[in-house]
Each structure stands twice: as C-alpha cells, then as structure tokens.
Amino acid sequence: MTAQPGDSFYDQVGGHETFEALVHKFYEGVAQDPTLRALYPEEDLGPAEGRLRMFLEQYFGGPNTYSQQRGHPRLRMRHVHYAVTPDQRDRWMRHMLAAMDSLDLPEAHDAAMRDYFTRAADMLINADEEGNPL
Numbered sequence: 001m002t003a004q005p006g007d008s009f010y011d012q013v014g015g016h017e018t019f020e021a022l023v024h025k026f027y028e029g030v031a032q033d034p035t036l037r038a039l040y041p042e043e044d045l046g047p048a049e050g051r052l053r054m055f056l057e058q059y060f061g062g063p064n065t066y067s068q069q070r071g072h073p074r075l076r077m078r079h080v081h082y083a084v085t086p087d088q089r090d091r092w093m094r095h096m097l098a099a100m101d102s103l104d105l106p107e108a109h110d111a112a113m114r115d116y117f118t119r120a121a122d123m124l125i126n127a128d129e130e131g132n133p134l
C-alpha cells in the first residue's frame with residue numbers, strides 16, 4: 001500500500017480491495033450467527049454484501065456508486081424494518097471488529113474506522129432488548 005499526498009481515506013486504506021475483504025469477512029461472521037442472520041431478509045447474503053461494501057466505499061471517500069444505485073443513504077430509515085436491539089448491535093459489531101482485525105490497517109486509520117462503526121451502530125439501535133420499537 002503506497003499512499004500518496006492528497007489520497008482520500010479510501011485510497012489510503014487500500015481502496016476497493018480493502019473494502020471487499022472487510023465486508024466479505026464481516027458477512028462470513030453474520031452467516032455463522034443464527035440470531036443476527038435471522039434479521040437478513042434474503043437467502044443469499046451476496047447482494048447485501050455488495051450494498052454494505054458500496055456504502056462504506058462511498059462513506060470513506062471512494063466512488064459514489066452506492067448513491068447512484070440506491071439513492072440517499074438514510075441509514076436509520078433503511079433499518080426500520082429490522083429490530084436493531086442492543087444485542088443485535090453487539091453481534092453486528094463483534095463481526096465487524098473481527099473483520100477489522102483481519103485487515104491490519106495502520107493504527108490511525110484502524111481507529112477512525114472502528115470509531116465510525118461504533119457510533120453508527122449505536123445510532124441504528126431502534127428496539128429494546130425484547131424487540132419493542134423505541
């Protein structure tokens with residue numbers, strides 16, 4: 001990975017390959033977690049993997065393919081159909097942090113991404129532990 005001055009965060013962490021590897025690893029974790037997996041509507045996790053990858057690439061300064069294909073992110077609205085309880089948030093984060101571990105990024109970049117995931121996942125909690133909407 002040879003970062004150049006003026007590179008976006010996306011480029012600095014390795015661009016498309018990095019996000020592809022991150023999201024792939026994350027969904028391997030989701031696939032093996034029946035409680036979290038039950039939230040995902042489609043039998044094939046491949047399309048969900050592509051949506052999350054495009055979103056993260058865009059968020060971190062890469063191509064804006066996500067918005068071209070899906071429109072404005074409006075993440076909280078897009079999660080209203082899924083009961084994001086504190087437990088589901090914890091599961092989601094566990095798989096994402098394990099996927100981050102597998103990347104072995106430079107410390108500042110690693111910390112910035114973990115911080116984003118922690119804040120965004122907290123913001124998406126929309127149900128209490130029993131699944132009742134908040």
Ligand code: HEM
Nearest residue numbers: 039040048051052055070078082084088089092117120121
């Ligand atoms: C950093 C936190 C998160 C981010 C950035 C994120 C991002 C996304 C994105 C971009 C989509 C696709 C939306 C679309 O275009 O239709 C999505 C879908 C989804 N998310 Fe999240 N999410 C986060 C946290 C969570 C959490 C904590 C849960 C539940 C525990 C969750 C469950 C789901 C489910 C079930 C879907 C539907 C899968 C699909 O078909 O795309 N997400 N999320």
